Amino acid sequence: MAKLYFKYGAMGSSKSANALITKFNYEERGMNVWLIKPSVDTRDGKHTLKSRIGLSAEADIIGENDNIHEMLKKKKDVDVIISDECQFFTCSQIDELREIVDFKGIPVMCFGLRTDFKTQLFEGSKRLFEVADSITEIKTICSCGRKATVNARIDSDGYVLTKGRQVLLGDNDRYIAMCHRCFAKAIKDKKAVR
Ligand SMILES: [Zn+2]
Incomplete structure (x- = not known):
């Protein structure tokens, strides 16, 4: 059964690296990965998903008004969708990813932050907490040794x-x-x- 996954963590918890390693693992098994990310995060250049440890890959950029389900129709043979920075998706876009899981049977892995600098949920993260099948935390630590949140x-x-x-x-x-x-x-x- 395909699932909608939300893997969240604080900044510096290697979410991008995890996303790219997951992509590599699927591709090693001969599966086609559609790598996407919201357009609001263009800090690494428009189409590149980059991690601090040096891994990088090309990603399709999803604009604020893009319908991900419609965009998927133009892609061929997608076995799995992986996205980084999912906190920046709109509520509707998370619902589109949910639809893709439910009606296309394609698993969707979402990596992203839980909350902003004021400890408030981002729109995309909020919706993911509401509708994801699987929610896991990618941990990183504070300078005091406790878990950073x-x-x-x-x-x-x-x-x-x-x-x-x-x-x-x-x-x-x-x-x-x-x-x-x-x-x-x-x-x-x-x-x-x-
Ligand atoms: Zn601390």
């Missing part, structure tokens, strides 16, 4: 920001994955974390 956005002096727009792309250095305790403490004590 928060993607803290920091200013140029290293202070944790609590206000601003949800999406701020193009500068990965502005984020630190932290446990909630260190995050809350840094805000309360007004202490620089870098």
Whole structure:
């Protein structure tokens, strides 16, 4: 049975690397992978999905108003769909992926963040938590050794920001994955974390 998978983690938890390794594993078994990602994330160049450990592959970009189910009809012999940065999909696009799983029998693996720098769910992640068949966490650790769950956005002096727009792309250095305790403490004590 095909399933809709959501594999989430904080920043720096190797989600992109995991997505690319999964793609490699399917292809090794002779299966056709359709690699996609939302257009809002163009930090690696428009069509490349890149991980920090050096893996990369070409991905089809899904625009905010694109219908993924319609786009799939133009593709041939897709056995599995893999997407990175799924938090940036709209609610409707996650529903389209759900339809593909249910009516085409194609498994869909979604990698992405759970929450933004204000610890609020992203639209795509929220919908995935609601409709995914399988939800797993890709873990990474805070500098204190606990599991990191928060993607803290920091200013140029290293202070944790609590206000601003949800999406701020193009500068990965502005984020630190932290446990909630260190995050809350840094805000309360007004202490620089870098
Ligand atoms: Zn911590």
